[in-house]
Amino acid sequence: xxxxxxxxxxxxxxxxxxxxxxxxxxxxxxxxxxxxxxxxxxxxxxxxxxxxxxxxxxxxxxxxxxxxxxxxxxxxxxxxxxxxxxxxxxxxxxxxxxxxxxxxxxxxxxxxxxxxxxxxxxxxxxxxxxxx
Numbered sequence: 288x289x290x291x292x293x294x295x296x297x298x299x300x301x302x303x304x305x306x307x308x309x310x311x312x313x314x315x316x317x318x319x320x321x322x323x324x325x326x327x328x329x330x331x332x333x334x335x336x337x338x339x340x341x342x343x344x345x346x347x348x349x350x351x352x353x354x355x356x357x358x359x360x361x362x363x364x365x366x367x368x369x370x371x372x373x374x375x376x377x378x379x380x381x382x383x384x385x386x387x388x389x390x391x392x393x394x395x396x397x398x399x400x401x402x403x404x405x406x407x408x409x410x411x412x413x414x415x416x417x418x419x
Contacts, residue, residue: 308343315348325359342376368403 303321306312310326318334325341330348332338337354340346344359351366358374364382365371371385375393383400390396 306344308341340377 296353298317301311303323304318305323306326308325310370311325311329313329315331316322316328316333318332319336320334321336321338322334323339323341323416324332324346325346326343327397328348331354332346332348332350334352336352337356338350338352339355339358340356340357340361345361346360349364349366352362353367354371355365355367356371356372356374357377357379360378362380364384365379366384368386370387370389371383372388373379373388373396375391377391380395380396380397383388383398384403385400386403388400
């Protein structure tokens with residue numbers, strides 16, 4: 288009756304998952320689509336899309352994604368292959384690996400930061416081979 292449609296990732300473009308304020312997750316999240324987090328995540332987050340951490344959002348763990356906007360709090364290690372936008376209300380503590388970085392005045396940015404020349408540098412750093 289219904290045809291099964293195999294998703295190859297392109298059907299997910301423009302769709303956003305959302306964790307609302309007042310929700311707390313302990314564990315890991317893996318998503319191919321964009322993601323907005325206004326709640327709390329204690330664990331790791333991996334996405335091929337964009338992550339937005341809202342003003343009430345808190346993440347404690349490791350993040351790997353293509354793009355990110357942070358308005359809330361982040362504690363841990365974040366790897367953004369393309370652009371990381373840190374808003375004035377953000378509090379970032381930990382380690383940052385990023386292609387491009389934008390920080391608004393007023394943001395609390397207490398982190399080590401490594402600028403990546405190429406997206407594949409993230410993979411090399413994870414493998415312990417170092418950056419070229």
